[in-house]
Amino acid sequence: MLNIAETLHRWCREGRPFALATVVDVTGSAPLPAGTSVAVDADGNAVGSISGGCVEGAVYELCRQVLHDQGAPQRAWFGYSDDDAFAVGLTCGGELDVLVRRVDPATDPHFGAALDDIVQGRPTAVAQVVDGPYDLVGSTLCVLADGTASYGTLDGGMTDSAVTAQAGALLRSGRTARIELGSDAATCPDRLSVLVHVAASRPRMLIFGAVDFAAALTRAGRFLGYQVTVCDARPVFATAARFPDADEVVVDWPHRYLEHTAVDARTAVCVLTHDAKFDIPLLRLALDLPVGYVGAMGSRRTHEQRLRLLREAGMSDEHIARLHSPIGLDLGAHTPEETAVSIVAEIIASTNLASGMPLSRGAGPIHRPVPVFPAPANGRPGLDEAAARAGVGRGAGSR
Incomplete structure (x- = not known):
């Protein structure tokens, strides 16, 4: 309808x-x-x-x-x-x-x-x-x-x-x-x-790090229907002129902004700074929030260092397992635009609990059916229960 x-x-x-x-x-x-x-x-x-x-x-x-x-x-x-x-x-x-x-x-x-x-x-x-x-x-x-x-x-x-x-x-x-x-x-x-x-209202995509990759990801996120925010602590880089496709450009420390902004189970958090002084406080908070997707950019070496610092900061393996790092699917991406496609492809796959593998290598139905589930015994579902069965907490929205 x-x-x-x-x-x-x-x-x-x-x-x-x-x-x-x-x-x-x-x-x-x-x-x-x-x-x-x-x-x-x-x-x-x-x-x-x-x-x-x-x-x-x-x-x-x-x-x-x-x-x-x-x-x-x-x-x-x-x-x-x-x-x-x-x-x-x-x-x-x-x-x-x-x-x-x-x-x-x-x-x-x-x-x-x-x-x-x-x-x-x-x-x-x-x-x-x-x-x-x-x-x-x-x-x-x-x-x-x-x-x-x-x-x-x-x-x-x-x-x-x-x-x-x-x-x-x-x-x-x-x-x-x-x-x-x-x-x-x-x-x-x-x-x-x-x-x-x-x-529903548009899901949010929070991009931290006002870099060239962020500009391309902003365009891709907006195309997919996200309300896109770009946040960076450096005012010279975080400008509306550099990110015309963003709904909002914020100058603030990433973890401080995330702590006070509204998020939900459809929110995608994309950390593109690959700088420990920004990343670690931000990821510690993001991985403890009920958001749908958390991804962080960086090399394999940066990723290993990031995991070590998160563990030293007291983050559990259960929380760290929610992190998509290095961010994106393996598409052989090099340019900012290709990298943006890689990232949103991973968000879509995560949203739908899909493998991300080529359809030509799979079997069975291509399109997943809309879930049908019974009401709980008390007739009053909590958000977590109904959301989990409806596919919540996996990134982008749907029809």
Whole structure:
């Protein structure tokens, strides 16, 4: 849904009914993840894509049918077909489970209000029931960054509370995911499968060391959607003119700045100074914070010296094991631009718990499915628990 949020927002403002088709589950290798949507309005205008083209025609016709009939949401399954070259199917070999529902801004005003938050850049989670009781399938509940439900309702009671708690945790983690709830009279009496669409704030990339490599990394980080800060204690180097792509350039001692700035499980910390008087105090603090990635630049010799100094400073092996040093993947990089690609490639691999090896040497599905996990017994997940299962603490954000 988030892939077409601006168009849906405009249609809601215009009071234009539309059919919304959303991928609610992916099996095997599929081109786009769960949460991706296509929408069709009453005039036949379509926006979005869920398969890169191979099933769009069938989804379009299903949307037109649901919109015309004004009936209940419908489910459709698309899998691989090799018997007929013209059959509907995914040539990539994956399987898609698609939910199609009709949205009328006149009767679903909360949907437009949620889209308004999303396009305005306010962190928002939209929880959509994709399986469960007939009268709840397709229903949505919007949750804001403070964890409170802001728009919509499911049952007005325990179900709302349970879904709000889960959606709030996923919003803090910054990742869209599918959750399973129910069969627990104390929290959620109905068994539900809920897809939580998360429009989170931009994750942060903190680059310490105002060097040429930092300028290239700033551009790469911004391209990937990070809010990028460059920090250096030397005012002659830490200037906005040298780093026009940074959201913020700070003149301060690195460890002092990190100690007082906001970080979370999606924050990437990149230390490019390779100077012990900056590195060691900074890394001691960074490796003790709940950030997603900590990497430090330097040669093998610098790395060994860095490890020795960190241990002498009292840092445990468990904390040191979080350090990516020397920073980046082995791409044979030489220039600042190549090095920046090496670094962000490692952050992406770390984010997705991927190996970083060539796909040609691997086997199995290329695309990892969106995780599906049950609610905890008490119905109130802590951030660490929900975040770990949703893939938090691994760097960059996702759809």
